[in-house]
Amino acid sequence: MNPTRRTADERPLVLDRARVVDPSRGLDALGAVIVTGGVIRAAGPEALNQGRPDGAEVIDCSGLVVAPGLVDMRVFVGEPGYDHRETFASASRAAASGGVTTIVTMPDTNPLIDEPALVDYVLRRARDTAVVRVHPMAALTKGQAGAEMTEFGLLKEAGAIGFTSGRSVVTNAMVLRRALTYARDFDGLVCHLPLDPDLAGSGVMNEGDTSVRLGLTGIPAEAESVMLARDLRLARLAGGRYHASAVSTAEAASLMAWAKDQGIQATSAVPITHLTLNEIDVGAYRTFFKMSPPLRREDDRLALVKALADGAIDVIVSNHDPQDVETKRQPFAEAADGAIAVETLLSAGLRLVHAGDLPLLRLFEATATRPARLVGLDAGTLSPGAPADIVVFDPEEPWVLSEADVVSRSKNTPYEGARFSGRVRRTLVGGRTVYVGS
Amino acid sequence: MTTTVNPYGFRRPHLLGIEGLSKPEIVDLLDRAEANVAVSRQANKKRDGLRGRTQINLFFEASTRTQSSFELAGKRLGADVMNMSVASSSVKKGETLIDTAVTLNAMNPDVIVVRHHASGAVALLAQKVDCSVINAGDGAHEHPTQALLDALTIRRHKGRIERLTVAICGDILHSRVARSNILLLTALDARVRLVGPTTLIPQAFRDMGLEVTTSMKDGLKDADIVMMLRLQRERMNGSLVPSVREYFRYYGLDAEKLAYARPDALVMHPGPMNRGVEIDPAVADGPQSLIREQVEMGVAVRIAVLEAVTGNRNASAVESAP
Numbered sequence: 001m002n003p004t005r006r007t008a009d010e011r012p013l014v015l016d017r018a019r020v021v022d023p024s025r026g027l028d029a030l031g032a033v034i035v036t037g038g039v040i041r042a043a044g045p046e047a048l049n050q051g052r053p054d055g056a057e058v059i060d061c062s063g064l065v066v067a068p069g070l071v072d073m074r075v076f077v078g079e080p081g082y083d084h085r086e087t088f089a090s091a092s093r094a095a096a097s098g099g100v101t102t103i104v105t106m107p108d109t110n111p112l113i114d115e116p117a118l119v120d121y122v123l124r125r126a127r128d129t130a131v132v133r134v135h136p137m138a139a140l141t142k143g144q145a146g147a148e149m150t151e152f153g154l155l156k157e158a159g160a161i162g163f164t165s166g167r168s169v170v171t172n173a174m175v176l177r178r179a180l181t182y183a184r185d186f187d188g189l190v191c192h193l194p195l196d197p198d199l200a201g202s203g204v205m206n207e208g209d210t211s212v213r214l215g216l217t218g219i220p221a222e223a224e225s226v227m228l229a230r231d232l233r234l235a236r237l238a239g240g241r242y243h244a245s246a247v248s249t250a251e252a253a254s255l256m257a258w259a260k261d262q263g264i265q266a267t268s269a270v271p272i273t274h275l276t277l278n279e280i281d282v283g284a285y286r287t288f289f290k291m292s293p294p295l296r297r298e299d300d301r302l303a304l305v306k307a308l309a310d311g312a313i314d315v316i317v318s319n320h321d322p323q324d325v326e327t328k329r330q331p332f333a334e335a336a337d338g339a340i341a342v343e344t345l346l347s348a349g350l351r352l353v354h355a356g357d358l359p360l361l362r363l364f365e366a367t368a369t370r371p372a373r374l375v376g377l378d379a380g381t382l383s384p385g386a387p388a389d390i391v392v393f394d395p396e397e398p399w400v401l402s403e404a405d406v407v408s409r410s411k412n413t414p415y416e417g418a419r420f421s422g423r424v425r426r427t428l429v430g431g432r433t434v435y436v437g438s
Numbered sequence: 439m440t441t442t443v444n445p446y447g448f449r450r451p452h453l454l455g456i457e458g459l460s461k462p463e464i465v466d467l468l469d470r471a472e473a474n475v476a477v478s479r480q481a482n483k484k485r486d487g488l489r490g491r492t493q494i495n496l497f498f499e500a501s502t503r504t505q506s507s508f509e510l511a512g513k514r515l516g517a518d519v520m521n522m523s524v525a526s527s528s529v530k531k532g533e534t535l536i537d538t539a540v541t542l543n544a545m546n547p548d549v550i551v552v553r554h555h556a557s558g559a560v561a562l563l564a565q566k567v568d569c570s571v572i573n574a575g576d577g578a579h580e581h582p583t584q585a586l587l588d589a590l591t592i593r594r595h596k597g598r599i600e601r602l603t604v605a606i607c608g609d610i611l612h613s614r615v616a617r618s619n620i621l622l623l624t625a626l627d628a629r630v631r632l633v634g635p636t637t638l639i640p641q642a643f644r645d646m647g648l649e650v651t652t653s654m655k656d657g658l659k660d661a662d663i664v665m666m667l668r669l670q671r672e673r674m675n676g677s678l679v680p681s682v683r684e685y686f687r688y689y690g691l692d693a694e695k696l697a698y699a700r701p702d703a704l705v706m707h708p709g710p711m712n713r714g715v716e717i718d719p720a721v722a723d724g725p726q727s728l729i730r731e732q733v734e735m736g737v738a739v740r741i742a743v744l745e746a747v748t749g750n751r752n753a754s755a756v757e758s759a760p
Contacts, residue, residue, distance in 0.1 A: 143674070148676020151684040178678060183635045185652040185688075 012053035016060035019393035023365035024381035035388040038431035043382035069101025071387035074317035081110025086322035090409040092130035096435035098343035099391030108166035114139035116158035164191035180240030194228035225251040244268035248293035250303030257312035287335035322410030350422035388431035453752040456621040457579035467528035470742035489516035491548040511740035570747035585618035600627035600680040633657030658698040692718035
């Protein structure tokens, strides 16, 4: 199952007559992609100038797009501890079905991934069971208690590609400052969820007229912007690499634009749900739309889309968070946060492209190239020599998501019944086909 | 013994820090200390430079080696030495630093040796008394006699200080030893490097033009002297450094890291050591270690400093007499 363990005698593969999209080289043109030995040999209009490799399997990709496989920077997996919600096997199959070839897993499991030996465990389990690449992030603080930083050096040596507060928040500014400072020594990416827990209080959805109408306690947008403003100044002070794991508000978008303008080493991600849904979708207390950060106003969604298009926000994540019936079939206020979204990341992202809000190249930059660079992976590119992590998709194919389509072990998708244009046909990891669509 | 007067030598009534001392002043103190080494090694160590004088050791912070070193130095000079530690003093009863100073001053001491947990406290006390004051360590500010004894130890082994590459490693942020050493070694034209995690090295040292690195490999390359600093226990567990094992992995001086330095590099530590935290026991007790010799040099340096400040105080008193 391991994508990196291949047989050397695999046939060369030619993805011919495709629209080849590669943000790492600013490429969006008709051409071909040649894969041999699990590695990209050529990609683009001139790829076949040297002819086809002998004995190659040729796939006609007329009308299809060939692009780098997606790199999803924020994926919660239930293993270890909550295997009934999601395992590396099930999460990776869901990812593969959505064209995601690398998942960056969150440490919020049981036990929490805050020790080098546990990073090693995750990598071994993923190697033995996952069909896409799995790279764990380790906890930012011991026990995610927000008090003491974890062993960034030893965790990185064990294979952690970043350090994240996961679902939790570091309220102590000194702790975050020191973590950002210490992480510099290991070029570690410090990922933090900017959501002030005191301001958020017992809130369960965006604070506004909808929450008032539903009689639900709201979470003000300021719970995010107050914390993010603090974080960005700490990043400037400490000089480390800061990444806001998930932002949801218009004000966060303008704060990120300010940070870039100031030259602060700060990046941010927006969940795909927050680019395609808003608080109205909560409707009649639908718990699959309860997530953290909460879905915000339509104005916020529009500002996030714009910030993503102009680069103030860097990355789109799925914020994939499998929850089972026990945690979701509850009164809204008592239900757990979280939505599964890894398998619909690309299809939902294409909505923005079809709406004319985002060029296709930028969509792949935000879902593949940029996240790969942030965490230091040789992915998100079709450059010759790179591992052949590739998605082939029909950008126009209309389809409606039904529960039966859901690959993930948990079914808490906010897109059930949603109409999409664009569907994955084939996903390759290291040159091996790990998913073929119908 | 110290009858020859060096006009550029150390003429101050106090030793509050290395900052502001000229190169000839530092060399003068080192030369005087050098002369004391032989005396301390002979059977009869007693001299009479401070006979009839009163020395008070006022330690607001616990200390073993510095306090006993000053005590021994004073006694070898024939002084009456009184040790006052906070545990047995009125400070515990709420007396302020200045009240303590005024009280002690009324007893007409000739020299007070002070250690205090607050930076600047020793200089403040010096303003309130009529005798000489020696800084035995104030907060994270200075520990001048430690820097002098380190320099003396280095000079005796390498024959010089100038152009030597000295790597100071570890918790620079909280270290008065590091600050005094940086000042002294640069004043004597050594090349000083600071090595440690970014959480423990203030950015300002880089801005001051010192070489700063987070890598022991880079920091120890071609080093003549490797000076390790103590990491306080309360700083090891996640606040500034995640754990002892991670700190030792990247910054603990073991044989492997010491091999990056010159083959004749010497290892120093101001003590007390945390074996297995900042230094491997095998290195601490190994052939390149000068750690025990540093303690010996401490007494020689403190004899020189006690004699110098009290002598200078008397000289200036004579000069200013009506």
